[in-house]
Amino acid sequence: MKFNDNRPIFKQIADYILDNVVSGIWQEGERLISVRELASEIEVNPNTVARTYAMLSNMGIIYNQRGIGYFITANAQEKCLSQLKQEFIENELPELFRKMNLLDLDLEQIKKYYDDQKNEEK
Amino acid sequence: MKFNDNRPIFKQIADYILDNVVSGIWQEGERLISVRELASEIEVNPNTVARTYAMLSNMGIIYNQRGIGYFITANAQEKCLSQLKQEFIENELPELFRKMNLLDLDLEQIKKYYDDQKNEEK
Amino acid sequence: MKFNDNRPIFKQIADYILDNVVSGIWQEGERLISVRELASEIEVNPNTVARTYAMLSNMGIIYNQRGIGYFITANAQEKCLSQLKQEFIENELPELFRKMNLLDLDLEQIKKYYDDQKNEEK
Amino acid sequence: MKFNDNRPIFKQIADYILDNVVSGIWQEGERLISVRELASEIEVNPNTVARTYAMLSNMGIIYNQRGIGYFITANAQEKCLSQLKQEFIENELPELFRKMNLLDLDLEQIKKYYDDQKNEEK
DNA sequence: GTGGTCTAGACCACC
DNA sequence: GTGGTCTAGACCACA
Numbered sequence: 001m002k003f004n005d006n007r008p009i010f011k012q013i014a015d016y017i018l019d020n021v022v023s024g025i026w027q028e029g030e031r032l033i034s035v036r037e038l039a040s041e042i043e044v045n046p047n048t049v050a051r052t053y054a055m056l057s058n059m060g061i062i063y064n065q066r067g068i069g070y071f072i073t074a075n076a077q078e079k080c081l082s083q084l085k086q087e088f089i090e091n092e093l094p095e096l097f098r099k100m101n102l103l104d105l106d107l108e109q110i111k112k113y114y115d116d117q118k119n120e121e122k
Numbered sequence: 123m124k125f126n127d128n129r130p131i132f133k134q135i136a137d138y139i140l141d142n143v144v145s146g147i148w149q150e151g152e153r154l155i156s157v158r159e160l161a162s163e164i165e166v167n168p169n170t171v172a173r174t175y176a177m178l179s180n181m182g183i184i185y186n187q188r189g190i191g192y193f194i195t196a197n198a199q200e201k202c203l204s205q206l207k208q209e210f211i212e213n214e215l216p217e218l219f220r221k222m223n224l225l226d227l228d229l230e231q232i233k234k235y236y237d238d239q240k241n242e243e244k
Numbered sequence: 245m246k247f248n249d250n251r252p253i254f255k256q257i258a259d260y261i262l263d264n265v266v267s268g269i270w271q272e273g274e275r276l277i278s279v280r281e282l283a284s285e286i287e288v289n290p291n292t293v294a295r296t297y298a299m300l301s302n303m304g305i306i307y308n309q310r311g312i313g314y315f316i317t318a319n320a321q322e323k324c325l326s327q328l329k330q331e332f333i334e335n336e337l338p339e340l341f342r343k344m345n346l347l348d349l350d351l352e353q354i355k356k357y358y359d360d361q362k363n364e365e366k
Numbered sequence: 367m368k369f370n371d372n373r374p375i376f377k378q379i380a381d382y383i384l385d386n387v388v389s390g391i392w393q394e395g396e397r398l399i400s401v402r403e404l405a406s407e408i409e410v411n412p413n414t415v416a417r418t419y420a421m422l423s424n425m426g427i428i429y430n431q432r433g434i435g436y437f438i439t440a441n442a443q444e445k446c447l448s449q450l451k452q453e454f455i456e457n458e459l460p461e462l463f464r465k466m467n468l469l470d471l472d473l474e475q476i477k478k479y480y481d482d483q484k485n486e487e488k
Numbered sequence: 489g490t491g492g493t494c495t496a497g498a499c500c501a502c503c
Numbered sequence: 504g505t506g507g508t509c510t511a512g513a514c515c516a517c518a
Binding site: 266325336343346348351 | 385447450454457460465479483
Binding site: 130131132166167168169170173 | 516517518
């Protein structure tokens, strides 16, 4: 796991977890690896991981069983998806459209780039 | 001008200026209003405006004539446009597609939101 | 038995036992089921149950006969009741009143919620 | 400010702030003293205060103006009140009733204690 | 000056 | 073993 960009590490960790939940790789009821383990694995301070877990717990994506660890909540996938979707639509799309407008790009061109990328993936 | 979102204020000011340059509203050679004037107008710390001007100056969009003020450089519009476009395509589009994929959104849906927003603006 | 809330599990178990003692369901001299049995029954670590028993033992509510098991002490009911009552009046009531005051609630409203709950239980 | 009980310090600080907001002593728009100031005043690590502020910000009771400080949000009082009330009714009242039932106390007796306390305050 | 993030290391309650 | 809290001290971006 690399921390390239300038976003906070604890959020990047959260995104990694959310990705796995949304894509269904991690199922509800599964136990996350412990704070300390993950911390040493990705070479980060345990406090940072703890912060990530606390945040996700707050969001209702994971929950804590005392003395045992964190687990993925029931319906985490849907909760996650709808939450991220809403956030995407409210925050990122307007910015995207503003920029497209400014740069005189339209959806046709975007689509072209999109298809190009899809083909590359194949 | 409101500074609601969590982006740095100086960047929001820069975006406002860039918008005007890219869209051709402000032409090359035009003088920008002074740091202090703009600062008091939008109720912001002058340091913040100064930072914006410094950044744009660094980008080659505006230049400073000591004791007189800031002016829009020659070819500012094209410079600006090509710079922003390249950055947009290289950095933002891949991230956009990744997220669309994750959230199971396609361009049709994006287009719908786009049109909705356009209608709201009318 | 569910351990949803954030109170320590061993205290929740203790509450369950205290309830039975105070209400007279469990009489003095009766034997409690063994640590291991209870643990496997409520799906909890045996250490946790052991801790509960140790605490109750400390409180003088139950006592241990080595090799045989835990038993409810003589006068457990009264001891328990007076102890809990005193603690309740001294520690919890003032806090309750402070909070009612702050939240602008009076006993009438409390009573309403109380009755509502009673009805739900029926 | 004293930190008597065993609840986390950052929550006790939050309660202190919430009390002031709910009771209307602190009005919307008012600026909270800075993290560092409050920390040194109550002799606590700045991180702890920061955590409190972050939590309240998350709850929508206060908000942050970049580089300036934290301010009380509009409608903080109502938001606060309804939030605390709901929490009180859902979490604390059932526990209260359970205990009253167990200890064979009724609202009449509670009322007596309540009135006693009220008289003492006079 | 403001808050935000991160590290290192400690201590605690709980299971 | 688990996570939760706190301290001390550092560095950063921002106004």
